[in-house]
Amino acid sequence: MLARGTVRTIGVCTRYCQRYTSTVNNEPEIDEEEIDEYPSDKYKRSEEMIQRFLRVDHAGEVGANDIYAGQMAVLGRSEVAPLIQHMWDQEKVHRAKMNELIVEHRVRPTVLLPFWRAAGFALGAGTALLGKEGAMACTVAVEDTIVTHYTDQIRDIVEQGKEEEYRELLQVIKKFRDEELEHHDTGIEHGAELAPQYKLLSKIIKLGCQTAIKVAERV
Numbered sequence: 536m537l538a539r540g541t542v543r544t545i546g547v548c549t550r551y552c553q554r555y556t557s558t559v560n561n562e563p564e565i566d567e568e569e570i571d572e573y574p575s576d577k578y579k580r581s582e583e584m585i586q587r588f589l590r591v592d593h594a595g596e597v598g599a600n601d602i603y604a605g606q607m608a609v610l611g612r613s614e615v616a617p618l619i620q621h622m623w624d625q626e627k628v629h630r631a632k633m634n635e636l637i638v639e640h641r642v643r644p645t646v647l648l649p650f651w652r653a654a655g656f657a658l659g660a661g662t663a664l665l666g667k668e669g670a671m672a673c674t675v676a677v678e679d680t681i682v683t684h685y686t687d688q689i690r691d692i693v694e695q696g697k698e699e700e701y702r703e704l705l706q707v708i709k710k711f712r713d714e715e716l717e718h719h720d721t722g723i724e725h726g727a728e729l730a731p732q733y734k735l736l737s738k739i740i741k742l743g744c745q746t747a748i749k750v751a752e753r754v
Contacts, residue, residue, distance in 0.1 A: 581697060582640070585704065587752050588688050589642045592708075593633040594751040595681060597648060598655035599626045602677060605659025606670045615667045618725065622674070622718050629711050636704070645751040654747075658740070665731055672730035675722035676740035678715045684748060685712035 603623035610616055637644060645651070662673035685708050692698060692705055730736060 581695070581700070584691065584695075585640055585701065586642045589633070589637050589640055590645055591684070591748050591751045592688075592711075593630075593637050593642070594645045594648060594651055594747070595684070596626060596629040596633045596711075598651045598747070599677065599681070600630050601652045601655030602659035602673065605656040605661070606663040606673070608656075609660050609663035610667065610670060613667065615670070615725065618721065619670065622721065625714050625718075629714070632707060632711075636707070646754050647750060651747060651751075654743075658743075662730075662736070662740075668726040668730040668733075669736075671722040671725045671727035672733055672736050673740060675719050675727040676737040677744055678719035678722065680741050680744040680748075681715045682712055682719060685709075685715065 600623065603619060603626055606619050607616065607623065610619060636642075658673060659670070662669040665672075688708055689705065689712070692701055698705060727733065
């Protein structure tokens with residue numbers, strides 16, 4: 536009796552184990568590479584992205600202010616002065632807001648900020664010495680680069696599904712992008728393309744701005 540009961544128990548256990556093994560084997564395999572990051576990791580990556588954005592944006596808005604300061608130093612008494620002053624006033628608002636945002640998000644400004652300020656003033660004054668058209672050509676080239684840069688940031692935030700999390704920042708970037716586009720169009724309307732060696736000048740300025748963006752992202 537004992538032996539027969541033992542055999543029966545072993546048989547039941549064997550069938551149960553076979554059933555369990557079959558169930559386990561039918562479970563889908565998990566690819567470790569597809570496992571989502573922990574929420575804390577995702578948050579860290581998002582904040583790093585935003586900090587990188589703001590470091591560049593802050594440097595850009597500070598530099599833009601110095602470009603217009605350089606233009607006004609040369610053309611401050613010319614007929615185009617009110618137009619330049621209007622664009623400069625908008626850039627002052629941009630700079631003030633970026634000053635708030637880098638504090639809010641605990642962003643360290645680029646260490647090259649003093650250099651960008653000096654370079655911005657020199658660029659603004661130097662192109663203004665070419666006349667109104669030179670100043671407008673500078674504005675068009677710089678603003679074209681900034682518009683593209685802001686548009687890229689908007690796309691990156693949206694593609695990562697962070698619209699709600701960074702809704703206020705997204706609104707700020709869109710507003711600034713639209714105003715920079717307005718400056719670009721204003722420059723075209725006021726003779727930018729009549730500047731001496733316009734295409735070459737524009738290419739050099741854009742290359743300088745793009746280089747500044749890449750460097751500011753890192754330092």
